Each structure stands twice: as C-alpha cells, then as structure tokens.
Amino acid sequence: MYRNWEELTVACNGCEKCGLCKTRHNVVVGVGNPQSEVMFIGEGPGENEDLQGEPFVGRAGILLDKMLCAVDLDRNANIYIANIVKCRPPHNRDPKPEEQDLCINWLRNQVALIRPKIIVCLGRIAACKIIKPDLRITREHGVWFEKNGVLMMAMLHPAAVLRDPRRKPEAFADFLALREKIKQVCEYTYQ
Ligand code: URA
Numbered sequence: 001m002y003r004n005w006e007e008l009t010v011a012c013n014g015c016e017k018c019g020l021c022k023t024r025h026n027v028v029v030g031v032g033n034p035q036s037e038v039m040f041i042g043e044g045p046g047e048n049e050d051l052q053g054e055p056f057v058g059r060a061g062i063l064l065d066k067m068l069c070a071v072d073l074d075r076n077a078n079i080y081i082a083n084i085v086k087c088r089p090p091h092n093r094d095p096k097p098e099e100q101d102l103c104i105n106w107l108r109n110q111v112a113l114i115r116p117k118i119i120v121c122l123g124r125i126a127a128c129k130i131i132k133p134d135l136r137i138t139r140e141h142g143v144w145f146e147k148n149g150v151l152m153m154a155m156l157h158p159a160a161v162l163r164d165p166r167r168k169p170e171a172f173a174d175f176l177a178l179r180e181k182i183k184q185v186c187e188y189t190y191q
Contacts, residue, residue, distance in 0.1 A: 001109055005034055008109055012086060017102040020087035020095075026053035027087055030110060032080035037186040038073065038178075039116040040064075040081045041107065043125040043157070044095045050088035055081045060158040064122070067158070067172060071179040078189045082110055084129050100129055117185050119150055120178060123157030142174040144181065151181060 002008035013027045028045040031054050048058035056064050056075075065075065073079050085095040085103045095103075111119070121127040124137040131145050131152050145152045155178075156171045182189050 001112060003113075005113060008106075008113065012106050015086065015103075015106070018087075018099045020085065020089060020099060023090055024087040025050050028053055028055050028083060029086060029106075030080060030082035031055055032075050033078060034080060034114055036078060036080040036114060037117045037189045038079045038120065038182060039111065039114055039118070040079060040120045040122060041126045041130060042081070042083045042122045044083050044085035045088040046092055047088065055083055056158070059162060063158040063162060067175050070172070071175045072190060080110075080114055080116070082107055084126050094125060100125075104129070116150060118178070118181060119152045121152065121154045123155075123160065127154035141170070142177055151185065153178065153181075 002011060009029055012029050015021060015027060024045075026045075028049050042055055045055065046058050046060075048061075049055055055061070068074060068079070075081055084100050084107060086106055087103075089095050089099070119130060121130050124135070127135045127137055127140075131147070131154060135154060137154055137156065141154045141156050143153065153174065155174045156167055158171075161167050161171045
C-alpha cells in the first residue's frame with residue numbers, strides 16, 4: 001500500500017501484473033481531485049482513454065461530463081474518477097475476472113488515500129466488483145448500499161445510455177438522487 005499519491009502513480013504507471021500491459025499505450029490511473037468526497041468508478045479504459053491516459057474521454061465520457069455538470073459535479077474540481085482495470089482490454093472486451101483481481105489493489109489504494117464518503121459505480125462490471133457480485137444493474141441502479149461506512153450506488157454506464165437513449169431519464173434520476181445524498185452527507189463537495 002502506497003501512502004502518497006506520487007509513489008502510487010509512479011508504481012501504477014509501471015505495472016506489469018497482467019497481460020494488458022503489453023498492448024496498452026497508457027496506464028489510465030484516474031483523474032480528479034484526490035481530496036474528493038465522491039468517487040466514480042468505471043470498468044476500464046477504451047481506445048480514447050488508452051491513447052490519452054485519462055478515464056472517460058470518449059463519447060461516453062462526454063455524456064458523463066454533461067450529467068455531472070447538471071448536478072454541479074466536475075472531474076476537475078470536486079470528484080475523482082477511476083476504473084476497475086487501469087489498462088485497456090483489447091477490442092473493448094470486458095476485463096476478465098483475473099485481470100480485475102490483479103488490478104483491484106491499485107483501486108483499493110486509491111480509495112484508501114481518498115477516503116470518499118460516496119462511491120458511484122458506473123455500469124455492471126464496476127458495481128458487481130465493488131458493491132456485490134450479484135447486483136442486477138437494471139433493477140438496482142439508483143439504490144444506496146453501505147459498506148465499511150461508505151455509501152455506494154450503481155448507475156447505468158453512460159455507454160449503455162448512449163446505446164439506448166430511452167434510458168436517459170432513469171439515468172438522470174440517479175444523478176439527482178446522488179445530488180441529494182451529497183447535500184446530506186458531504187461537507188465541501190458543494191461549497
Ligand atoms: N468506460 C469505462 O468504463 N471507463 C472509461 O474510462 C471509459 C469508458
């Protein structure tokens with residue numbers, strides 16, 4: 001476990017724990033304010049993220065930023081965004097369970113340094129890994145869970161909303177619920 005952010009970032013950038021290191025262009029460690037009370041966790045980098053070294057910078061990321069903006073959240077100010085796996089799975093396949101297991105300690109270390117009050121899981125893969133393995137994203141997005149004193153919620157993945165725009169209202173409702181929870185439990189996110 002690294003105690004400071006610089007050491008963690010350097011070590012993570014050099015990671016060769018799994019085969020994804022062979023095809024990556026960049027390790028996508030995360031983006032945002034390390035002092036955030038709210039953390040978002042996605043699945044893994046896609047092509048754009050791999051090339052730019054930042055999470056959620058493709059089409060799904062643009063939609064995510066719009067929804068965040070609507071509830072006064074901003075990746076450059078009051079949240080932190082990371083992924084379950086830090087390197088792109090080829091052809092955007094799902095990260096394999098063994099890749100997730102080999103990568104998860106980086107995320108655990110990030111959570112330990114940030115100590116968020118709220119964790120939002122974007123999509124099924126992140127929700128099943130972080131909240132509970134049998135989480136049903138269609139039924140349980142927007143539902144609050146508590147684990148080790150941290151409030152957690154799954155949201156629909158923005159890429160899923162892009163594939164089926166009829167799901168936009170239910171996706172947006174979760175952001176509104178998040179805003180209310182932040183107002184209840186966070187001290188400086190909305191200052
Ligand atoms: N999808 C994810 O889950 N994470 C990213 O960083 C980009 C797309």
